[in-house]
Amino acid sequence: MFLTINSQWRTRLVDSGLLALRLGIGFGLFWLHGRAKLVSASACLLSAQKWDFVNVVASLGFPAPVAFASAAALAESVGALLLAVGLLTRPAGAAVAFTMAVAISLHLRGGQTPELALLYLLPTVSLALTGPGRYSLDCLWTAFRVREVDARKIAVAE
Numbered sequence: 001m002f003l004t005i006n007s008q009w010r011t012r013l014v015d016s017g018l019l020a021l022r023l024g025i026g027f028g029l030f031w032l033h034g035r036a037k038l039v040s041a042s043a044c045l046l047s048a049q050k051w052d053f054v055n056v057v058a059s060l061g062f063p064a065p066v067a068f069a070s071a072a073a074l075a076e077s078v079g080a081l082l083l084a085v086g087l088l089t090r091p092a093g094a095a096v097a098f099t100m101a102v103a104i105s106l107h108l109r110g111g112q113t114p115e116l117a118l119l120y121l122l123p124t125v126s127l128a129l130t131g132p133g134r135y136s137l138d139c140l141w142t143a144f145r146v147r148e149v150d151a152r153k154i155a156v157a158e
Contacts, residue, residue, distance in 0.1 A: 015133040018133030019086075019135040019136070022084055022086055023084055025083060026082070026083035026084025035077060038074070041069065044066065054066050057072070060105070072099045083124065087141075089127055089131055089136060089138050093124045093125065100117045100121035103117035104117045
């Protein structure tokens with residue numbers, strides 16, 4: 001006999017799954033990669049310290065390597081945290097996905113396996129396409145905005 005789940009529970013399970021995915025990918029990417037890149041980017045930009053990642057980005061042919069390296073650092077740190085809490089999920093997911101696509105390209109050029117970047121790419125693309133789910137700051141913000149608009153409609157009608 002198959003287990004049947006009503007639509008309300010199915011929705012809650014999907015939203016819970018999206019929450020688990022966001023928390024795992026977001027905090028994992030931030031803690032394991034983004035945090036160190038953000039510290040290095042800050043040191044490079046504020047203290048003019050050398051940052052080896054800029055040379056890696058320059059080797060890929062990007063026109064402004066410091067700017068693109070900083071954008072990658074922001075995507076892997078701030079973007080990852082935004083994914084984790086579910087705020088600006090679609091743009092954050094797209095930014096992280098783009099960064100991971102570049103990382104995959106870099107690994108393939110260097111003859112390395114791109115599996116870690118690929119493991120970050122797939123869920124971030126999924127989150128960019130699906131959105132964050134009910135248990136997110138995006139959903140909370142949307143609910144707040146809907147109530148605000150409804151209150152304006154009531155005020156205008158009176």
